[in-house]
Amino acid sequence: MNEKKLTIACVLGTRPDAVKMAPVVKEFAKFPESVRQVVISTGQHREMLEQVFSVFEMRPDHDLGLMMPRQTLSDLTARAITALTPVLEAEKPDLVIAQGDTTTTFVASLCAGYVRARFGHVEAGLRTDDKWDPFPEEMNRRMTTRLADLHFAPTDLAAQNLLNEGVPPATVRVTGNTVVDALLSVAARDYQFTDPALAEAVPKPGRLILVTAHRRENWGEPM
Numbered sequence: 001m002n003e004k005k006l007t008i009a010c011v012l013g014t015r016p017d018a019v020k021m022a023p024v025v026k027e028f029a030k031f032p033e034s035v036r037q038v039v040i041s042t043g044q045h046r047e048m049l050e051q052v053f054s055v056f057e058m059r060p061d062h063d064l065g066l067m068m069p070r071q072t073l074s075d076l077t078a079r080a081i082t083a084l085t086p087v088l089e090a091e092k093p094d095l096v097i098a099q100g101d102t103t104t105t106f107v108a109s110l111c112a113g114y115v116r117a118r119f120g121h122v123e124a125g126l127r128t129d130d131k132w133d134p135f136p137e138e139m140n141r142r143m144t145t146r147l148a149d150l151h152f153a154p155t156d157l158a159a160q161n162l163l164n165e166g167v168p169p170a171t172v173r174v175t176g177n178t179v180v181d182a183l184l185s186v187a188a189r190d191y192q193f194t195d196p197a198l199a200e201a202v203p204k205p206g207r208l209i210l211v212t213a214h215r216r217e218n219w220g221e222p223m
Contacts, residue, residue, distance in 0.1 A: 005036040009093035009117075011084070013044030013066070013104030018052035020099045020123065023181035025058055038091050042066045042080050042104045055186065062087050073103060073136055080107040088115045099123045099178070101137035101144070109147040122178060124151035125158030134217060 008028060012021045018041075028037045041049060041060035046067040053059060064083040066076060080103065088096065088111055096112035098105040099122035112119040121144055128138055145151065151167060153159035154177035162172050193199040202208050 003034070005034055006095065007036045007038065007091065007093045009038045009040055009088060009091055009096045011040045011042070011096060011098040011104060011108040012060075013042035013049075013080075014102045015045050015048035015052055017044075017099055017102055017104060018049055018056070019182050020178045021097075022052070022056040022058060023178045023185065024097065024099075024122065026056070038062070038093065040064070040084065040087060042084065042107070044076065044080075044102065044104050056182075076103050077107060080104060081111060084108065084111045085114055088112065088117065093117045095120055095150075097122060098144075101126065101134075101141035103136070103140060106140040106144050109144045113147055118149040119147060120150035120152060121145065121148040122152045122175075123154050123158075124148065124172075125153040125155075125160075125162040127158075127161045 010021055010025050010028070012018050025037065025039055028035050039058065039060045040062045041064065043049065043063055043065045044067060046065075064080070064087070066079050066083060068075070071079075084107060092115075093112075095118050096108055097120040098108040101123075105121070109119045109121065124141075124145060126141060128134065131138055131142075145162065145165065145167065149171060151159075151162050151172045152175045153162060153172060154175065156174055159172050159174050163169060193202065
């Protein structure tokens with residue numbers, strides 16, 4: 001008798017979501033005989049998402065295309081709930097997984113509850129204990145914790161934060177941070193720059209560290 005495949009919906013929406021979920025998506029893809037994976041993109045970060053999809057050679061099964069100019073957090077949240085819920089109703093996942101503290105992640109945890117699916121939170125337990133910093137991420141991750149069934153903490157400290165908040169210990173696992181897996185997979189590749197200026201800027205042999213900073217908190221001081 002053939003066993004029923006486990007249907008897992010991986011939801012992402014921002015560049016960090018895609019980077020950190022890529023190793024998870026790739027791992028589930030190794031088990032097609034037992035896992036039916038559905039990748040759903042809310043499109044919260046449209047152009048930056050396309051870059052990550054290209055690097056990790058993955059494509060969403062559903063693209064909700066929610067990005068709009070000058071939309072508020074309330075607009076995004078409302079539109080994401082309205083768009084994601086019917087997709088989950090149609091796919092009927094056994095488990096919904098999302099990472100981090102984005103609006104997409106909070107909405108995914110909420111919509112999973114609406115369709116009575118379990119929710120797994122990757123990078124669970126990060127805290128500043130300041131509701132407004134980072135904003136709205138601290139609120140998103142606290143609310144996501146309350147809705148999650150499985151908590152994949154990146155560090156022992158993050159796991160302890162969850163336990164301190166009354167999360168059942170049996171639902172918490174310290175897994176490390178998937179961004180490390182993503183970094184190692186990319187660092188192992190032999191990239192050839194097509195832009196001559198970039199090719200000249202990167203020392204050979206040598207190391208170059210590029211840091212991008214786009215958060216509100218990084219505008220002006222103290223950055």
